[in-house]
Amino acid sequence: MSNKTLLTNLDIVTLDKNETIQQNASIMIEDGLITKIFDSNNLENKKNSIDCTGKIAMPGLVNAHCHSPMNMVRGWAEDLPFVEWLEAIWVAESGITPDDVYWAASLAAAEMIKSGTIAYNDKYFYMNKIADVVKESGMKAALTWTVFGMGENTEVGEGLHETIDWIKSLEDHPNIKTYIGPHSPYLCPENFIRQCINIALELKKGLHLHVAETQEQVHQSIERYNLRPVQHLDSLGAFDLPDSTVAAHTLHADQRDLQILAQKNVLIPHCPITYMKLAMPFPSLQKSLDADIQICLGTDGPGSNSDMDMFAVIRQTALVHKHLSNDPTILSGDTLLRMATKTGSKTIGMQNHGTIKVGAPADLILINMDAPHLKPTHNLVANIINCVKGSDVSDTMVNGKWLMRNRVLQTLDEEKILYEANKRSLNVVNRGKKQLRHYTH
Ligand SMILES: [Zn+2]
Numbered sequence: 001m002s003n004k005t006l007l008t009n010l011d012i013v014t015l016d017k018n019e020t021i022q023q024n025a026s027i028m029i030e031d032g033l034i035t036k037i038f039d040s041n042n043l044e045n046k047k048n049s050i051d052c053t054g055k056i057a058m059p060g061l062v063n064a065h066c067h068s069p070m071n072m073v074r075g076w077a078e079d080l081p082f083v084e085w086l087e088a089i090w091v092a093e094s095g096i097t098p099d100d101v102y103w104a105a106s107l108a109a110a111e112m113i114k115s116g117t118i119a120y121n122d123k124y125f126y127m128n129k130i131a132d133v134v135k136e137s138g139m140k141a142a143l144t145w146t147v148f149g150m151g152e153n154t155e156v157g158e159g160l161h162e163t164i165d166w167i168k169s170l171e172d173h174p175n176i177k178t179y180i181g182p183h184s185p186y187l188c189p190e191n192f193i194r195q196c197i198n199i200a201l202e203l204k205k206g207l208h209l210h211v212a213e214t215q216e217q218v219h220q221s222i223e224r225y226n227l228r229p230v231q232h233l234d235s236l237g238a239f240d241l242p243d244s245t246v247a248a249h250t251l252h253a254d255q256r257d258l259q260i261l262a263q264k265n266v267l268i269p270h271c272p273i274t275y276m277k278l279a280m281p282f283p284s285l286q287k288s289l290d291a292d293i294q295i296c297l298g299t300d301g302p303g304s305n306s307d308m309d310m311f312a313v314i315r316q317t318a319l320v321h322k323h324l325s326n327d328p329t330i331l332s333g334d335t336l337l338r339m340a341t342k343t344g345s346k347t348i349g350m351q352n353h354g355t356i357k358v359g360a361p362a363d364l365i366l367i368n369m370d371a372p373h374l375k376p377t378h379n380l381v382a383n384i385i386n387c388v389k390g391s392d393v394s395d396t397m398v399n400g401k402w403l404m405r406n407r408v409l410q411t412l413d414e415e416k417i418l419y420e421a422n423k424r425s426l427n428v429v430n431r432g433k434k435q436l437r438h439y440t441h
Contacts, residue, residue, distance in 0.1 A: 115390025
């Protein structure tokens, strides 16, 4: 017997090429796929249908760069400059255990599902524990075990070679993709990046790393290699791998860098709330957009962001870039929604995501629009970008399966997760006493 769900009486922000918004429509979902979209007035049999009056449907959001268990240090290293913040976080993280990661990642999954995120690109330690959370939650994810290669005792948990078996163990998982994860070209020695590239070639993977977050990192790269970070990585072959490479942030790119990033289809997650909170100067996205770079959106870790609400990221991205470029016409229409869905889904390796259409996987969210801050609806897309908050998401579905119904999690035990994650996070920061590595070495 097929597994059928029929949603009726909703407006659909399809995000198709024509920017179609279907009004009072119904969506039939069978065996995880959208099989029919039709006018609710033509509904013949209401039996077993779910009335969604007052709600809209849109493709679920994709968080293209995060460190989900860093909610452990949410609010712990506040009001610090970037380098001091990073080193303070590393001390706290020196005491984490695999179980801490499991509960923190569960907390993050609960937060993401409750704010409309259906998939995420996560980079942290003890990723085997995060893989368990992905499987239990029903979300989709790309996972990267972060490694540093800065010498003995600088890794958390496994080093590069020890993670290979874990990567191989997930080879056939339908909802999880993996990357090779050197932290960054500014921390990892060149030889270590080369080793990562060789392993990526061998395992048919891409890399997920941090690139050019500050001007100082660009200067450091020119001093060391006589090349800017993007050109240095390109010269090593980091963008010529069997799978795509995710170069998180890449805020400081010159014209040549942009050409390389565009030509090699590098995916660039942009996380402006972190940049603003840590007061990291960054240029407008305008040049990158003009160069057709694939920019997606992420929250970064909740140690810096400090939450994982992608609707906040969407709104803040619009605001900061209109402000920085002194041009209110940029990032117009549904551009940001596409960055937060279709482009982001490329980091997860998802097929056919980003449009609500027949044949696509039913990875969607419902938003309750009956709220004072969402009326009137002169422009539905503008209301989503500027007014919707994660807490307005009422229902979250992945592959046709409900992960949340009417604000209640269906796959995770929220009460237990809140209790365990909170208790453990308080212990973690007290346990962490070691400075595992320094920013400059
Ligand atoms: Zn990051």
